[in-house]
Amino acid sequence: MATIAAAPPYTDVRPQAVDNSVWSWLTTVDHKRIGALYLVSALFFFIVGGLEAAVMRAQLMRPNGTVVSAEMFSQLFTMHGTTMVFLAIMPLSAAFFNFLIPLQIGARDVAFPRLNAFSYWVYVLGGLFISFPILFGLAPDGGWFGYAPLSTKAYSPQINMDFWVLGLQILGISSLAAAFNFITTVINMREPGMSMMRMPIFTWMSFVVQFLVALAFPVITVALVFLQFDRFFGTNFYTIAKGADPLLWQHLFWVFGHPEVYILILPAFGLVSEVLPTFSRKPLFGYPVMVYSGILIGFLGFGVWAHHMFSVGMGPIADAVFSLTTMLIAIPTGVKIFNWIATLWGGQIRFTVAMKFGVALVGMFTMGGISGVMHSSPPADLQQTDTYFVVAHFHYVLFGGSMFGLFAGLYYYFPKFTGRFLSEKIGEWHFWLTLLGMNLTFFPMHFSGLLGMPRRVYQYDAGQGLELFNMMSTMGTLVLMFGTLFLVINLFKSWKGGEPASSNPWGAATLEWTIPSPPPDYNFAELPQVKSRYPLWNMKGGEKLVHETTYAEEKGRHIPTAKELGIVMPNPSIWPLVCAFGLIVMFSGLLFMDTKLMVAIATMLTGSAIWIGSLYKWLLTPLEDHH
Amino acid sequence: MTATTAPTTAHGDGHSHGDAPHAHGGGHYTSLGLDSRKIAIWTFIGSECMLFASLISTYLIYKGRSPEGPFPHETWTNPMTGEVFKPILNIPVTSASTFVLLMSSLAMVLALAAVQNRHVPKVTTGQKILGSSKLWLWMTCLLGIGFLGCQAYEFTSFIHEGLTIRTNLFGSSFFTLTGFHGAHVTAGVIWLFTLLAIDYKRGLQPEDATIVDIAALYWHFVDVVWIAIFTLVYLIK
Numbered sequence: 110m111a112t113i114a115a116a117p118p119y120t121d122v123r124p125q126a127v128d129n130s131v132w133s134w135l136t137t138v139d140h141k142r143i144g145a146l147y148l149v150s151a152l153f154f155f156i157v158g159g160l161e162a163a164v165m166r167a168q169l170m171r172p173n174g175t176v177v178s179a180e181m182f183s184q185l186f187t188m189h190g191t192t193m194v195f196l197a198i199m200p201l202s203a204a205f206f207n208f209l210i211p212l213q214i215g216a217r218d219v220a221f222p223r224l225n226a227f228s229y230w231v232y233v234l235g236g237l238f239i240s241f242p243i244l245f246g247l248a249p250d251g252g253w254f255g256y257a258p259l260s261t262k263a264y265s266p267q268i269n270m271d272f273w274v275l276g277l278q279i280l281g282i283s284s285l286a287a288a289f290n291f292i293t294t295v296i297n298m299r300e301p302g303m304s305m306m307r308m309p310i311f312t313w314m315s316f317v318v319q320f321l322v323a324l325a326f327p328v329i330t331v332a333l334v335f336l337q338f339d340r341f342f343g344t345n346f347y348t349i350a351k352g353a354d355p356l357l358w359q360h361l362f363w364v365f366g367h368p369e370v371y372i373l374i375l376p377a378f379g380l381v382s383e384v385l386p387t388f389s390r391k392p393l394f395g396y397p398v399m400v401y402s403g404i405l406i407g408f409l410g411f412g413v414w415a416h417h418m419f420s421v422g423m424g425p426i427a428d429a430v431f432s433l434t435t436m437l438i439a440i441p442t443g444v445k446i447f448n449w450i451a452t453l454w455g456g457q458i459r460f461t462v463a464m465k466f467g468v469a470l471v472g473m474f475t476m477g478g479i480s481g482v483m484h485s486s487p488p489a490d491l492q493q494t495d496t497y498f499v500v501a502h503f504h505y506v507l508f509g510g511s512m513f514g515l516f517a518g519l520y521y522y523f524p525k526f527t528g529r530f531l532s533e534k535i536g537e538w539h540f541w542l543t544l545l546g547m548n549l550t551f552f553p554m555h556f557s558g559l560l561g562m563p564r565r566v567y568q569y570d571a572g573q574g575l576e577l578f579n580m581m582s583t584m585g586t587l588v589l590m591f592g593t594l595f596l597v598i599n600l601f602k603s604w605k606g607g608e609p610a611s612s613n614p615w616g617a618a619t620l621e622w623t624i625p626s627p628p629p630d631y632n633f634a635e636l637p638q639v640k641s642r643y644p645l646w647n648m649k650g651g652e653k654l655v656h657e658t659t660y661a662e663e664k665g666r667h668i669p670t671a672k673e674l675g676i677v678m679p680n681p682s683i684w685p686l687v688c689a690f691g692l693i694v695m696f697s698g699l700l701f702m703d704t705k706l707m708v709a710i711a712t713m714l715t716g717s718a719i720w721i722g723s724l725y726k727w728l729l730t731p732l733e734d735h736h
Numbered sequence: 737m738t739a740t741t742a743p744t745t746a747h748g749d750g751h752s753h754g755d756a757p758h759a760h761g762g763g764h765y766t767s768l769g770l771d772s773r774k775i776a777i778w779t780f781i782g783s784e785c786m787l788f789a790s791l792i793s794t795y796l797i798y799k800g801r802s803p804e805g806p807f808p809h810e811t812w813t814n815p816m817t818g819e820v821f822k823p824i825l826n827i828p829v830t831s832a833s834t835f836v837l838l839m840s841s842l843a844m845v846l847a848l849a850a851v852q853n854r855h856v857p858k859v860t861t862g863q864k865i866l867g868s869s870k871l872w873l874w875m876t877c878l879l880g881i882g883f884l885g886c887q888a889y890e891f892t893s894f895i896h897e898g899l900t901i902r903t904n905l906f907g908s909s910f911f912t913l914t915g916f917h918g919a920h921v922t923a924g925v926i927w928l929f930t931l932l933a934i935d936y937k938r939g940l941q942p943e944d945a946t947i948v949d950i951a952a953l954y955w956h957f958v959d960v961v962w963i964a965i966f967t968l969v970y971l972i973k
Contacts, residue, residue, distance in 0.1 A: 220772040285783060293775045299767040323779055327787035331794070334912070344901050344908035346794070352801040352905050361790060636765065725930075 136681035138222035138732075139630055143229050144208030145526065148519075150233050151200035152600075157240060158192035159593060161185045163586055166550075170583040172571035182567035183250035184269070188243050190253025191273065194373065195280050196236045198507065201515045202376035203232070206291055206315050208526060212621035212628065213309045215300030215637045220293040222679045223727060224286055230689035231283035238693055239276030242269065249273030252565065254366060255336070257347035257358035262340050268700060271340065275696045278333050281326045282692065288322035291315065300620075302638035306400070309619045309642075310393060311518075313400050314379030317407040318372050324411070325368035332361035341702045356421060363414035371410040373507060374474075375403060377514025378445060381467045384517045385449055387617040388464040389456025392643055395448045402441035402448075409438040419487040420494045428487045435485035439478065446475055461615075462536035466517035469544055473509025477502055480555065495565075498558025504551040516543070516596075524614050528626045529607030535599040542592030549585030553578035611658040618643035625663075630678055631671045677733045684727035691719025777950040781957045784920075788961050791916055792968060795909040802905035806898055809973045824899050824906075825970055826890065833886030834966050837921075840879030841959045844952045847872035851940045851948045869940050869948075873932045876955065880925045887918050910969070917965060920958045927951050 137143060165185050168176040177185065207225065211218055219225050242248045250269050251260040255277075260270045295316045299308070308316075335346035336358070345351040347358060386393045393399060415423060415431040423431075449471050458464070480502040484490045493499055516539075523531045557578040562569060569575055613622040622645055624632060637644075671678050695716025701709035766772060805812025806821035813820050850869035858867045865871065891911070894900075901911040931951055934940060940948060 220776065289776050289779045289783070292779045293772045297766045297768050297770065297772045297775050301765070301767075303767075323783040324786050327783050328790045331787060331790035334916075335794070338901070338908070338912060342901060344912065345905050346908055346912075352798075352803050354797060354801065357794065357797070361794075364790075 133681065135686055136226075136683045138218075138226050138679050138681055138685075140207045140211050140219050140222065140225060141526075141628060141630075141632075143225050144204045144206075146229055146233070147200050147204035147207055148526075150229075150236065151197050151204060154192050154196035154236055154240070155201070156593065156597075158189050158197050159590065161189040161192065161243075163590060165189065166583040166586040168567060169569070169579050171580070172576060173568050177567070179567045180250065181246065183252075183565070184243055184246070184248040186565055187249045187252055187255075187273070188240065191239065191249065191277075193507070194253060194369070195277070196232075196240070198373050198511050198515070199284065200232055200236075202315075202318070202373070202511075203228075203287060205311070205376060205380060205515070205518055205522070206287070209522065209621060210291060210294055210312050210315055211298065212525075212624070212632060213312045213619055214295065214298060214303050215620050215633060215639070216294065216298035217632050217676075218679065219290050220298055221290050223682050223685050223732065224290050226682070227685035227689055228283045228287040228290065230686045231279060231286070231692060234689055234693045235276055235279035235283060238279060238697070239272055242272045247272070249276075254362050255358075256362075257332075257336055257339070258349060258353075258355065260336060260358075261347050263348075271700055274333055274336050274340065275699060278330065278337070279693060279696055281330050281333075284322050285326050288319040288326070291319045292323065295319075300633075300636050300638055302640055303620075306397065307639060307642050309621075310382035310396070310399055310403075311376070311379035314375040314382070314403050317403050318375045321368040321372050321375075321407050321410060325365045325372070328361055329365035332358055332365070335361075337699070341699055356418070356423075359418050359421065360414070363417045364411070366417065367414040368407075368410045370506075371406055373511045374514075375406065377470065377511045377518075378403070380514045380518030380521070381449065381470050383617075383619070384463050384467040384521050385452045387521070387615050388459045388461060388467070389453050390459075390616070391452055391456040392618070392646070393448070394451035394454075395444075396642060398444060399448055402444045405441040406438060409434060409441070413438055416485060416490070419490045432485050432487055436482065439482045439485075442478055446471060446478075461520065462531070462533055462540050463517045463520035465540045466513045466520065469540070470510055470513040470517065473505055473513060473544075473547070477505025477507075477509055481506065493558065495563055496558035497554040497562045497564060500564055501551045501554035501558060504547075504554070508547050508551070513543075516540075521615070523603065523607075524610030525621060525626050525628070527604060527607070528610055529603055529605075530610050530614070531599050531603045531607060535595050535602070539592050539595040539599060542588055542595060546585050546588030546590075546592050549588055550582050551585070553581040553585075557582075609660045609664075611660045611663050613645060613658045614660075618646040620644055625668055629668055629671070631674065631676045634669065634674055634676075679732045680730075680734065682727060682730065684723045684730070687723040688720045688727060691716050691721070691723060694719060771946045773946060773950050774953075777953050781953065784957065784961075788916075788964070791913045792964065795913050795969060798905045798909045804904050806903070806906070808906060808910070808969070821898055824894055824897060826893070827970055829886060829890060830966065830970050833883050833890075834962065836879050836886065837883040837959055837962055840876050840883065841956050843872050843875035843879060844955050847876055848945065848948050848952050852942055852945045854940070854942055870932065870935055873928055873935060877925055877928045877932065880921055880928070880955075884918060884921055884925070887914065887921075913965065913969070917958070917961060920961070924951070924955050924958055927954070 134142065134146070137146075162185075164177060165182065168174040168182060207219070210216075239249070247267070247269055249255070249272055251265055251273065255270065255273055258264060260274070295308070295312060335344070338344040339346050339348070345353055347353050347355075349355055382393055382399060412434045413431060415427060416435045419428060419431075453468070460468075480498070484493060484499070484502065520531050520536055523529070557575050560574055560578075562573075562575050562579075569579070610626050612625050614626070615622075620637060620639060621628075623637065693716070695713050698709045698712030698714075698716060701712065768775070799808075805814070806824050808825045809823050811820060811822055846866060847869050850867050850872055853867060854869070856867070858864045894907075899907045899910075901907050928951060931940065931948060934944070
């Protein structure tokens with residue numbers, strides 16, 4: 110007995126004649142194509158950020174390294190952090206939001222397809238805006254959290270931090286627009302049977318993340334506005350001599366920054382919660398608890414920000430409160446770990462590459478979580494803060510957690526994205542080298558950190574016991590680079606030449622696996638109506654639990670086009686791109702504020718005219734043809 | 737229409753989606769039966785709450801921290817020059833502009849009602865006045881502009897009295913907070929003028945109520961924020 114109302118009538122895995130011209134990609138409003146654009150751009154920035162880290166590791170390989178100057182080193186660590194957080198992990202998650210949320214809830218697209226395109230273009234143009242200066246040695250150099258007053262004109266008079274302030278402001282617009290879009294999509298675009306508690310966990314975690322974005326990003330927007338005004342218009346928000354509070358920036362930044370941590374990890378948690386059940390052939394253990402713990406993490410995530418600031422001396426009461434909330438948030442996170450282990454328990458486990466990354470996340474993230482909870486104790490934190498111990502901690506959660514989850518998702522969903530598998534053989538190399546490289550890079554940092562090696566210094570002296578650990582970390586980075594090379598090779602090889610995949614090649618359970626791989630532009634020929642959390646798994650008796658299809662069964666079947674089905678698709682539009690471009694032009698005008706005031710004003714006016722004009726053009730054009 | 741033309745066997749009741757009672761927003765099926773734009777504007781407003789919360793908190797945290805005047809509620813004598821600065825805030829003028837902004841919200845409510853009831857026959861003069869969407873949209877815009885005019889007057893007089901955005905912490909946080917609010921009002925006025933242009937071009941029909949409704953939600957939100965600012969910045973000493 111199938112648990113969806115009707116078997117999917119059209120199943121074929123070959124794409125129909127698809128318009129692949131550059132123009133079609135520039136004007137696309139299809140969530141799947143936008144997802145692909147996010148994926149490719151984010152992987153590009155991931156490699157850029159990785160190379161920045163590699164140069165830093167080369168510098169630190171031996172005591173008193175001379176590969177780069179102190180100034181360049183500052184730019185490298187600033188850009189490495191900024192790139193990985195805002196240009197790699199968040200957009201990689203966004204690639205999955207775009208591709209999967211509409212498919213998992215049974216929708217034809219997101220609620221606002223053109224706004225979705227706008228988010229992407231703002232992201233990619235903003236990413237280039239903030240990244241390009243490093244080629245000229247003008248990249249931001251005040252750390253990824255840009256502490257003011259250090260980042261004000263008095264202490265960072267160069268143009269470097271201008272790029273950072275404006276770039277982050279631009280990227281915030283992208284994330285906020287996407288958050289409004291996805292919240293609306295999840296609330297309002299679910300197919301009739303998809304109640305909230307039937308939604309796949311990935312969609313649930315993404316939903317929580319969108320709320321975090323919508324509520325946390327305005328706070329950093331304000332912090333950045335103050336900094337912009339201080340830098341460009343001479344206000345006094347961060348001028349201590351005028352009575353400003355030196356902690357204002359830190360509070361505003363971390364009120365954003367801590368939810369940001371969960372913005373980075375929850376999508377990966379969601380992906381792993383899809384991967385583990387499929388490859389254990391068991392439903393996720395404790396689905397409701399997984400949902401509630403995700404919500405609780407999101408909620409508590411707003412109440413722990415000052416644990417990033419224990420060393421500034423907030424006093425015993427604030428320290429105690431934030432110490433307690435930090436310990437508290439470890440509980441829902443731990444619950445997730447145990448639920449994943451219980452999901453694996455007694456399952457028919459298949460160790461595909463996706464599964465390996467998923468299981469590795471459970472282990473690696475737990476290690477990062479344990480060193481994280483150590484920081485919740487202010488006396489311990491005072492010893493660890495600003496040392497490599499902290500660097501080790503957050504790389505275990507961000508690399509071992511977020512990136513491993515995203516890699517698991519990539520191997521798992523690549524067949525759905527493209528209709529082809531990623532090579533498992535090359536994937537094995539990618540996985541093992543990444544696991545080995547990650548541990549070799551970051552595990553020794555626990556020791557160098559506890560020995561007192563501070564973060565963000567470009568040189569250290571010999572004879573402090575740091576040589577071995579730093580050499581290990583640099584060697585680990587080399588291994589990681591090889592691992593990533595295998596990923597790149599795999600992507601290139603499999604994009605066109607991978608083994609063809611059926612609509613449900615892994616025998617998975619959720620709605621996205623009912624439609625062809627890759628999905629046709631309209632996704633669902635008819636609105637599906639699920640009756641359980643696992644529509645493709647027969648949960649109540651029957652001879653076979655898992656319905657797995659093969660490519661041979663589906664080969665050669667005709668997939669009708671949207672036209673044949675009479676489905677009206679949204680029209681492509683160039684205006685989101687033009688609007689995003691105008692926005693970037695407007696912001697770049699501020700770069701000339703000090704030197705050429707007239708140029709600055711002219712640029713800002715031109716940019717405003719472009720984005721406001723194209724916004725009107727966009728809003729006054731209907732999304733679809735009349736029908 | 738996507739929903740009606742697609743095969744609908746999966747939709748158990750056999751109705752095409754276009755006929756279903758929950759079909760709104762151009763005939764597409766939506767989970768809540770609401771137009772998606774309405775949900776989006778609420779999420780946007782939620783986000784904006786955090787924006788203004790951060791701005792207002794900063795103002796309050798910085799209140800009284802500035803070593804040098806002028807100050808909002810107290811007289812300040814410059815110890816170097818002996819120059820005396822009166823308290824900056826002009827409560828009577830701002831009370832009047834607050835009243836103007838509150839009245840604009842009333843006009844906005846009437847404009848939305850007029851659009852929704854466009855096809856209801858109007859007999860008496862009172863019904864005709866209340867039923868004119870153009871009149872009430874104009875009224876909302878003009879009251880909004882009136883509020884902005886008061887703000888422009890307020891800002892210029894403060895500058896004349898020696899307080900700019902650069903002068904001290906009070907100046908920086910005050911001008912940024914109220915300036916951000918003023919920018920929101922300005923965006924709202926432009927939005928309302930756009931609706932007015934549509935009304936002149938083809939007449940806003942009851943089907944257009946959603947686009948007026950979301951503009952109205954934004955407008956009321958900006959109004960509510962002002963009540964918070966007026967109370968916390970102007971009235972509380």
